[in-house]
Amino acid sequence: MTLPKDLSETIIDPKAYAKREIADAAFAAIRATAPLDKAQPEGFDPFWVVSRHADIKDIERQPDVFHNGDKSTFLSDRAGAEMTQALTGGEANLIRSLVSVDGKEHKDLRGVVFPHVTPRAIKPMEDQIRLIAREFVDHMLSFDGTCDFAADVAFLYPLRVIMTVLGVPREDEPFMLKLTQELFNNADPELNRSRMELSREEMLKSLWETTMELEAYFANVTKRFRENPTEHINSLIANAKIDGEYLNHRQMMGYYIIAATAGHDTTSNTTSGAMWALAERPHLLRAMQDNPDRINAFVEETIRWETPVKHFMRSAVADTTIGGQPIKAGDWLMLSYQSGNRDEAVWDDPFEFRIDRETNPQIAFGYGVHVCLGQHLARMEMRVLWEELFKRIKSVDMNGEGQRTISNFVCGPKHVPIRFAAQ
Numbered sequence: 001m002t003l004p005k006d007l008s009e010t011i012i013d014p015k016a017y018a019k020r021e022i023a024d025a026a027f028a029a030i031r032a033t034a035p036l037d038k039a040q041p042e043g044f045d046p047f048w049v050v051s052r053h054a055d056i057k058d059i060e061r062q063p064d065v066f067h068n069g070d071k072s073t074f075l076s077d078r079a080g081a082e083m084t085q086a087l088t089g090g091e092a093n094l095i096r097s098l099v100s101v102d103g104k105e106h107k108d109l110r111g112v113v114f115p116h117v118t119p120r121a122i123k124p125m126e127d128q129i130r131l132i133a134r135e136f137v138d139h140m141l142s143f144d145g146t147c148d149f150a151a152d153v154a155f156l157y158p159l160r161v162i163m164t165v166l167g168v169p170r171e172d173e174p175f176m177l178k179l180t181q182e183l184f185n186n187a188d189p190e191l192n193r194s195r196m197e198l199s200r201e202e203m204l205k206s207l208w209e210t211t212m213e214l215e216a217y218f219a220n221v222t223k224r225f226r227e228n229p230t231e232h233i234n235s236l237i238a239n240a241k242i243d244g245e246y247l248n249h250r251q252m253m254g255y256y257i258i259a260a261t262a263g264h265d266t267t268s269n270t271t272s273g274a275m276w277a278l279a280e281r282p283h284l285l286r287a288m289q290d291n292p293d294r295i296n297a298f299v300e301e302t303i304r305w306e307t308p309v310k311h312f313m314r315s316a317v318a319d320t321t322i323g324g325q326p327i328k329a330g331d332w333l334m335l336s337y338q339s340g341n342r343d344e345a346v347w348d349d350p351f352e353f354r355i356d357r358e359t360n361p362q363i364a365f366g367y368g369v370h371v372c373l374g375q376h377l378a379r380m381e382m383r384v385l386w387e388e389l390f391k392r393i394k395s396v397d398m399n400g401e402g403q404r405t406i407s408n409f410v411c412g413p414k415h416v417p418i419r420f421a422a423q
């Protein structure tokens with residue numbers, strides 16, 4: 001079956017995610033009427049839209065049948081796919097990172113960092129992260145009652161945390177922020193590289209330029225950490241050996257880039273979305289202050305609520321069936337985490353922000369062998385920020401309209417104007 005054209009066009013449209021209700025309504029209609037149908041928007045290879053939570057999990061638990069790296073791992077049109085192949089000498093993804101490799105290569109690469117980001121491994125970092133959180137709470141309070149929480153706090157705090165963990169000096173943070181925003185917000189004239197609306201072809205060209213600029217930066221990082229190894233994640237990447245060899249150039253660059261960029265934009269989007277949810281619900285701050293043991297539930301709900309990674313793509317390598325729908329080898333599929341996280345079959349009131357959910361099997365971090373490598377760090381840094389902030393303010397509400405980025409991939413609020421009173 002083929003999805004109605006209007007639904008196909010909506011779910012690929014970056015502007016539909018900037019007004020989240022539009023994308024949410026399209027996915028609700030898809031779940032209700034065509035939960036696993038094929039989209040065929042003009043200029044794109046057809047792809048299945050996987051909208052149900054259970055189907056996303058089913059696909060993610062079969063990495064031998066559904067590959068990440070054979071086709072683009074994020075939605076890209078045909079012209080983009082051709083240009084990517086031309087630029088990379090035949091690969092389907094501009095960046096060769098964990099999310100775009102499979103099998104042994106994926107297992108080996110993931111093994112380089114995985115032991116250092118388990119809950120137990122990151123526990124000793126909590127004190128340092130708390131100091132950073134306090135610094136940003138002080139920074140927020142210095143605004144004297146109003147600020148843009150996205151730009152003034154949420155973009156900066158996760159950036160400082162991940163750069164500290166990676167071993168990137170503070171003076172390079174603005175550069176990393178700018179390039180990450182360019183990478184993920186190509187369709188947004190306020191944040192992309194050219195600061196103007198771009199054609200799809202121009203977007204890919206600018207993605208490539210940003211990637212090259214990041215690679216030039218990271219070339220020096222390898223040199224520095226090979227000369228002086230440390231415990232930082234970038235040092236682990238620089239010095240890792242698989243089967244006796246250092247990572248090759250594309251693997252190493254891909255690793256640096258995904259850790260640096262995925263490591264803060266996602267968490268920033270979730271943090272600003274959490275504040276937006278809080279500021280629109282005046283009772284919630286008080287509820288959190290009265291029940292600090294609900295902070296983990298709050299964090300989990302903010303991750304579900306915001307779902308900053310809207311999708312990842314997979315391609316089938318064998319004929320199979322998902323949710324009763326036959327899928328053929330070679331088919332391309334969009335796993336819509338945003339839709340999975342609003343699935344009525346899993347949540348009561350999926351469109352409500354609730355901190356009293358008994359369970360919250362949110363799928364915003366993905367699932368299976370590719371499940372987010374930074375999930376425990378992300379949870380910890382957000383928990384610590386809210387623990388510190390809730391002690392210091394007595395009220396918060398919106399001070400104007402919030403605004404979301406124009407993007408169909410990794411995105412969230414870019415402006416969250418708030419008014420607050422300190423304790």
Ligand code: HEM
Pocket residue numbers: 060098099100110162258259262263264266267270303307308309312337364365366367368369370371372373374375377378
């Ligand atoms: C709220 C914050 C975050 C969200 C929602 C998020 C979401 C995701 C998602 C959806 C995936 C793909 C999972 C899949 O295919 O099943 C992923 C993978 C990944 N994330 Fe995150 N992420 C977050 C924070 C972080 C942080 C802080 C880091 C930094 C250490 C990070 C690093 C990665 C890496 C390296 C991968 C690739 C894993 C693999 O393919 O094996 N993420 N993330």
